[in-house]
Amino acid sequence: MSPTDRSTAEPVMITGIGAVSPLGCDFAEIAENLLAGRSGVQVIDPGDYAREPVQFAAPVTRIPAPPPEACGLAAEEFERLGRLERLCLAPAAAALVDAGIDRQGGPRIGLVLGLGAEHLKVWELDFLAGGSDVFGDGRDRTVVHRLARRLGIRGPAVTVAAACASSGYAMAMGRTWLDAGWVDACVVGGCDILSPTSIAAFYNLRALSRRNDDPGKASRPFDGDRDGFVMGEGGAFFVLERRRDAVARGARLRGELAGVGMSSDGAHMVIPSSDPVHASRAIAAALTDAAVAPDEIDYVNAHAAGTPVGDVAEAGAIRMALGDATDGVPVSSTKSMSGHMISGAAAFEALACLAAIDRQAVPPTVNLDRPDPQCRLDHVPHVFRPRRIRVAASNSFGFGGSNLCLVLRAA
Amino acid sequence: MTPLPLRQRRETPDCGIRAHATVEAPLSAVAALRDLPPPAGSPPLPPRFLRHCDEQTVVAVRAVLDALARLPEPQPLDRCGVVAAPCQAGRIATARSLAQLRVGGAVTVSPHIVPQCSLHSLAGAVSVALGMHGPHLGIGGGPDALAEGLFAAMTLFHGGAAAGCDAVWLLASAWDDEPLLDLSGAPLNDPVCRAVALLLVPDAEATDERLTLTLDVSGAPPAIVEPTSLAEFCRAVEMCAAGSALTAWGVSCPWGAEVRLAARVPAVRMPGPRRREAA
Numbered sequence: 179m180s181p182t183d184r185s186t187a188e189p190v191m192i193t194g195i196g197a198v199s200p201l202g203c204d205f206a207e208i209a210e211n212l213l214a215g216r217s218g219v220q221v222i223d224p225g226d227y228a229r230e231p232v233q234f235a236a237p238v239t240r241i242p243a244p245p246p247e248a249c250g251l252a253a254e255e256f257e258r259l260g261r262l263e264r265l266c267l268a269p270a271a272a273a274l275v276d277a278g279i280d281r282q283g284g285p286r287i288g289l290v291l292g293l294g295a296e297h298l299k300v301w302e303l304d305f306l307a308g309g310s311d312v313f314g315d316g317r318d319r320t321v322v323h324r325l326a327r328r329l330g331i332r333g334p335a336v337t338v339a340a341a342c343a344s345s346g347y348a349m350a351m352g353r354t355w356l357d358a359g360w361v362d363a364c365v366v367g368g369c370d371i372l373s374p375t376s377i378a379a380f381y382n383l384r385a386l387s388r389r390n391d392d393p394g395k396a397s398r399p400f401d402g403d404r405d406g407f408v409m410g411e412g413g414a415f416f417v418l419e420r421r422r423d424a425v426a427r428g429a430r431l432r433g434e435l436a437g438v439g440m441s442s443d444g445a446h447m448v449i450p451s452s453d454p455v456h457a458s459r460a461i462a463a464a465l466t467d468a469a470v471a472p473d474e475i476d477y478v479n480a481h482a483a484g485t486p487v488g489d490v491a492e493a494g495a496i497r498m499a500l501g502d503a504t505d506g507v508p509v510s511s512t513k514s515m516s517g518h519m520i521s522g523a524a525a526f527e528a529l530a531c532l533a534a535i536d537r538q539a540v541p542p543t544v545n546l547d548r549p550d551p552q553c554r555l556d557h558v559p560h561v562f563r564p565r566r567i568r569v570a571a572s573n574s575f576g577f578g579g580s581n582l583c584l585v586l587r588a589a
Numbered sequence: 590m591t592p593l594p595l596r597q598r599r600e601t602p603d604c605g606i607r608a609h610a611t612v613e614a615p616l617s618a619v620a621a622l623r624d625l626p627p628p629a630g631s632p633p634l635p636p637r638f639l640r641h642c643d644e645q646t647v648v649a650v651r652a653v654l655d656a657l658a659r660l661p662e663p664q665p666l667d668r669c670g671v672v673a674a675p676c677q678a679g680r681i682a683t684a685r686s687l688a689q690l691r692v693g694g695a696v697t698v699s700p701h702i703v704p705q706c707s708l709h710s711l712a713g714a715v716s717v718a719l720g721m722h723g724p725h726l727g728i729g730g731g732p733d734a735l736a737e738g739l740f741a742a743m744t745l746f747h748g749g750a751a752a753g754c755d756a757v758w759l760l761a762s763a764w765d766d767e768p769l770l771d772l773s774g775a776p777l778n779d780p781v782c783r784a785v786a787l788l789l790v791p792d793a794e795a796t797d798e799r800l801t802l803t804l805d806v807s808g809a810p811p812a813i814v815e816p817t818s819l820a821e822f823c824r825a826v827e828m829c830a831a832g833s834a835l836t837a838w839g840v841s842c843p844w845g846a847e848v849r850l851a852a853r854v855p856a857v858r859m860p861g862p863r864r865r866e867a868a
Contacts, residue, residue, distance in 0.1 A: 229695035288844075295707040296730055298683050305687045312684045313774070315767035317677060320731035323843060332810045334844050336737045339708035339727035347726055351744050358747045360806050360846075375686060378695035379703045440724035441753055442671075442716045447704045456722055463753055577704045578713020580725060 193429040194277025194417030196269035200236035209533035212541040234393030236410035236517025244271035277417035285362030288333040292345030292368025341576025346524025367415030370521040398545035399482035399511035407483035413522020431589035437468025443579025457495035464583035472503035476567040482511035493553040524574035531570035605798030608788040610655035611823040628658040641701040645762035652786035670723030670754035674738025676763035679706030685774030723754025732816035739848040808845035
C-alpha cells in the first residue's frame with residue numbers, strides 16, 4: 179500500500195452540504211446568520227438534574243425531516259426516531275440530496291460519522307426516559323450502520339471519534355478513501371446532542387461559561403473576560419467526490435477539501451499543551467498538503483471555544499504556523515454564535531469556511547469586546563469583514579490533545 | 590476456529606505487524622491492573638495515570654506495554670499514531686454516573702466521564718501516556734469495532750504525509766460478555782475484558798515482521814455480516830504468531846471488505862559470501 183501523494187492526486191471536491199445547527203438548517207440561512215453575527219445561545223430548560231437554576235446552551239430548535247425518498251422514512255416515522263439519530267440523519271440525507279447523487283446502482287458511497295460519545299448519550303437518554311439499558315448487557319450496532327442502511331449506502335461506514343475534532347477527522351478519512359479508490363463518493367461529517375450528563379461533566383470540569391446573568395454574552399472566544407465555552411448542538415455533513423467524477427456528472431462544486439493536517443500533543447487528557455509546537459505542526463501540515471503558503475490563507479476559522487487556556491494555546495499555534503504572515507490573516511471563532519457543537523463542531527466550522535468563501539466575507543467573533551493580549555491575532559470582532567477569500571483554514575482541537583486543521587479552497 | 594475463505598488473495602501485504610500482545614482480565618482483576626508496574630522493557634506510565642480510565646483502557650494500555658516489552662529494541666514512539674476500537678466502553682462509569690445523577694443531581698457527575706469514557710478516550714490515553722504525536726482516533730464503539738478499526742488503521746497508512754506518522758498502533762478491546770449492573774452501577778457478574786495491541790508498520794519496512802495485514806476492498810456487500818469476535822481474533826493473532834497450523838485469518842467488514850491477518854512464510858536463507866568467508 180502506497181501513501182497518497184497529494185501533489186499528484188485528484189482534487190477532492192465538496193458537492194453536497196447538509197446541516198442542522200442553532201443557526202439554521204440550510205447553507206444560505208446559516209451563512210446569513212453567521213455574517214449577521216446572530217447568536218444561537220439561549221436559556222434552556224435546566225431539567226430535573228441541573229446544577230444551576232438557569233442554564234444556557236445553543237440548541238437545535240428544528241430538525242427538518244428529510245424527503246422520504248432520501249431516507250426511506252415518512253415524516254412521521256422520522257419523528258419517531260431518537261433525537262441523536264434524527265440529528266445525524268437529517269443533515270446526512272440533506273447533503274446527499276444537495277449533491278444530487280443517484281444511489282440506485284450508482285457510485286460506491288461511503289459514510290464516515292464523527293461522533294464522540296454515542297453510547298454515553300444513548301444510555302443516558304434511555305435512562306432519563308425511564309429505561310435501564312445501561313444496566314443491562316445489550317450490544318447494539320451503532321448509529322452509523324443504521325444511517326448507512328437508511329441512506330442506501332453500501333460502501334464502508336465507520337464512526338470516528340477525536341473528541342471535539344471528530345467530524346473533521348471524519349472529513350479527512352473520507353478524503354483518504356477517495357484517494358485510495360475505495361469509494362467514488364463519501365458522506366462525511368458529524369453531529370452532537372445536548373445532554374444533561376455532558377453539560378454537568380463539562381461544568382464540573384470548569385470548562386463551561388458560568389455567565390448565567392447574561393447568556394447571550396457567554397460565548398466570547400479570545401476575549402479577556404471569557405470564562406469557558408457554551409455547549410452547542412448539531413453539526414454538518416458533506417458529500418465528497420473526486421473532481422473528475424463530480425465534473426463528469428455535472429455536479430455543482432461547492433469547494434475543495436484541499437488540505438488536512440493532524441497531530442497529537444501527547445501531553446494531557448484534558449488540557450491542551452502550552453507548547454504550541456504540535457498544534458502548529460497540524461496547521462503547517464495542512465498548508466503543505468494543500469500546497470499553499472501561509473500568506474495565501476485568506477481566513478482562519480479558529481477552534482477557539484472561549485476557554486482561558488485553549489484560546490491562548492491556539493493563538494500561539496496559529497502564530498507559530500503562519501509566522502510573519504500571521505498579522506495579515508483574519509481570524510474568527512464562529513463558536514461565539516453557534517456554541518461548541520463538540521463532535522459536530524469541526525464540520526460545522528468547515529461549513530462556515532465555505533460560507534466565507536461563498537459570501538467573500540469573514541464571519542465575526544461576537545462578544546469580542548476586549549481581546550486578550552495573550553491572543554494577539556488579526557481578530558474580526560462583532561461585524562463581518564468583506565474580503566477576497568479563496569483559501570480558508572479551520573482548526574479543531576480536542577480532549578486527549580487531538581489536533582486537526584482542514585484547508586478549504588474555492589472550487 | 591475455521592479460517593475464513595480468502596478471496597482474491599493479493600500478493601503484497603499492506604502492512605507488517607512489528608509487535609503484538611493480547612491481554613485478558615476479569616473485571617475483578619482490573620483494579621489491580623491499574624497499579625501494576627509496567628513489564629520490564631516497556632516505558633513507564635505517568636504516575637497514577639490509569640486511575641480514572643475506563644476498564645477497557647486499562648486492559649488495552651497493558652497490551653501496548655506488553656507488546657513493547659517483547660520487542661528486542663526500544664521502539665521510537667514519537668511518530669506513532671493510534672487507532673483504538675473499543676466496544677461499548679464506559680458502561681460501568683456511565684451507569685454509576687447516571688445513578689448518582691438521579692440521587693444527588695448534576696453536582697455528583699464525575700468530570701472524568703467525558704474525557705475518560707468516550708470513544709476517543711482509549712486512543713487518547715495511549716497517545717498521552719506514551720508521548721505519541723501522530724494522530725489518535727477512536728473508531729467504531731460497537732460490535733463492529735474490530736472491523737472498523739482495522740479499516741481505519743489502513744486509512745491512516747494511506748493518508749501519507751497528512752497523517753504525520755510512521756507507525757500505527759491498532760488497539761481493539763471488548764468485554765466477552767457485557768457487564769450486568771445493579772441500579773447503583775455495581776457489577777453483578779465478572780466478565781472478561783480483552784484487548785489486542787498491534788504495532789503496524791508499512792510493509793516496505795516490515796520484511797522481518799512475521800505477521801502482516803492485507804486489505805481487500807473488492808468484496809460485494811453481503812446480506813448480513815456477524816461481527817467478528819475479539820476473542821477469536823486475539824486467538825488467531827497468537828496462533829499465527831506462534832507458527833501454528835493457522836496461517837491466515839480474515840475479518841469481514843459489514844460492507845464487504847475483508848482485512849486478512851497472515852503469517853509470513855519465512856524466506857529460506859541461502860549461505861552468502863560473507864558467511865563462507867567467515868567459515
